[in-house]
Each structure stands twice: as structure tokens, then as C-alpha cells.
Amino acid sequence: MRIPDHLTCLLRNLYAGQKATVRTGLGTTDCFQIGKGVPQGCILSPCLFNLYAEYIMRNAGLEEAQAGIKIAGRNLNNLRYADDTTLMAESEEELKSLLMKVKEESEKVGLKLSIQKMKIMASGPITSWEIDGESVETVSDFILGGSKITADGDCSHEIKRRLLLGRKVMTNLDSILKRRDVTLPTKVRLVKAMVFPVVMYGCESWTIKKAEH
Template sequence: MQNLENCPGIKVGGYNVNNIRYADDTVLIAENKDDLQKLLNIVEEESRKKGLELNSKKTEVMVISRKQEPPKCDIFINDAKLKRQDKFKYLGTIITSDGRNNNEIAARIAHAKTSFQKMRAVLTNKHISIQTRKRVLQFYIEPILLYGCEAWTISKQMEAKLEATEMWFRRRML
């Protein structure tokens, strides 16, 4: 999508970013409604040239804003108004319209605890050395808990929940 290179987006590390693509998933990023509509129009036009059609039923809009009432943002594909979402999952990570990570961290904690329970026979087995069990925790459970953490903005409350989860694991291992 060469035509997107010169379109506005957001600045990340001094670079203009207006789209993120992985396999057949694409995220368009803009600072305002008009720029987003322009990006979408370009993607729709370029797709049509290649014989592809954007599905308005599978295309959604999310406005990320810390304001109590996010701004109105009606975006269209061929006169079809796109559905607006407050949260969605992208590449296994929950993205929310308030830009916070509370839902994602809660989901990570739940997933890690479920995985811990599945490995309980190993992680709580006193016949296996504590060092080995710690390594299983470190290499099997912690990556599940911390998946995507490099992009999190963590409040003190969420940090406390993560620390409590770590203690929950360790108490059960002893």
C-alpha cells in the first residue's frame, strides 16, 4: 500500500505510523476522523484495483480517548456506516477505547492462572526440585502472564494485581 506512505498518522519514535498489518489484518491509525476516512478510502480504492473488496460487516472503528465521552466518529465504506467498538482483540491483545490496559491485564492473569492449574501436577510436585518447578513457572507460565507487557501502561493498582498473581503462583508451589 504505497499510497499510504504519505498520509497522516501518529508519530511513534519520530516515524509516521498510519497502518499496522499482520497477515490479513490491518489497523488504520489517524489523529482525527477526516484523516481516518481518507486512509480508509485509499485502502478501499487500492483493494478494489486488486480485485478485493472490504467487508463493512467485518470492519470496525474505535476511537481511543481519555475523555469521558469520546468524540463522535462516523466512518463509511461505500455509504455503509462502520460499527463502533469500545474494545477489541488484536493479535491476542485486548485494546480498549480508553487506552488503559486493565481488561488486558485481567485477561492475562486469568489465562496464566488457568495454565498454572493445567500444570499443577508438575508445579506443586514435591518430588520435583523447587529449582525445576521455578524454571517451569518462568518459561511456561510467566510468558503467558506477561504477553504484550512491553506495550502496557500500568497503574499502581494493576502492578499490585500482577505482584499478587506472582505470589499466588509461588505460594502454591511451596
């Protein structure tokens, strides 16, 4: 990763010998040593996790792997946001290969994949998966980056979902929008600022049918 030695040393010293207590309704526990992790609310936590994730993906060889989906001439096999990772491949065998590489490299640095939270979505028939004796759930849709992705690529479900979410925001604003002491321009600004972004989120990637126009 080419991280300067002095930064590595600073981080190691920062977290060395950490101790904590737990406060309950009955009082506070005795101090105990923290073997892994960072203090609760530590502002370095997201940055350190991103370094971990990048290290794992590089060691897993995902950048050089042939498995993936070609988009605009570029091979993509993983999408990441915080601790959520989506692996993509054109075949079941390729996907399994990518997943096992990530799993192995994660375990080397003390991280474990959550099989319970893992989902598989395929555009065609797929066999049942088991990892370490645990079944992996197969789904026809899931939420990625706040948008609903479906196996058939149909955007109508996401469009309907966005309209419903926008309607909820309108309901929450109902008492303000009905007030006579609030001017019409102010109400328009409120709708544009609070409703439009919710309804139109991710619309750049929608494929709209005639019925939805």
C-alpha cells in the same frame, strides 16, 4: 515493486491452469478450474499475500500521506500483521480518507475489505460510519497483536486479562505441579517457561498505576 521478470513468470506458470476437486461424505466431485487463489496449504501463500498488501499500501500512498499519528518523530498510519491491517489517524476525516484509498486500491487487484470484520475505535465522539451501505461497528476496545487496546489507553484491562490467562495455564499445569516425583527446580522451570510469557506478554508497553503495583 521491482520484482524480477523471471520470478513473475515462474509464479504465473506455477498457478496457471489449476484444477481441484472437493471430497465429501458422498464421494469426490469432478475436477473444476480454479480462477483465483492458491492451492490449500501452499507455502507461498503468506509471502504472496504480503506482496499484495505491500503493493496496495504503496499505491494507496500511505507512506507519503500526512494523515497518521506522530511517534518518535515518525508518522505512522498503518500497522499490519498477516491479513490484519490497522489504520490510524488524528481525525475522523483523515481516517476515512486512508480507508477509502486502501479500499480502492484493494479492489483494483481483486481483494475486498470485509466490512463485517471491520471495527472503529476512537478516543472521542465519532459519527456512525457506513461503507457500501453497510454499517461499521464502533468499539471501545479491541485485540491487536494479542493485546487488548482500549480507547482511553488504560492498561488495567489488559493486565487483568493477562493474569487470568496465566491462571488458566497454572490450572492446566496443576496435575504436574502437585506430583511428588517432579522436582521443585523442574516445576519452577515449567512455570517460568509456560506461565511467565503468557502473563508478561506486551508488558513493555504497559502503563502501571499504583493500585496495580
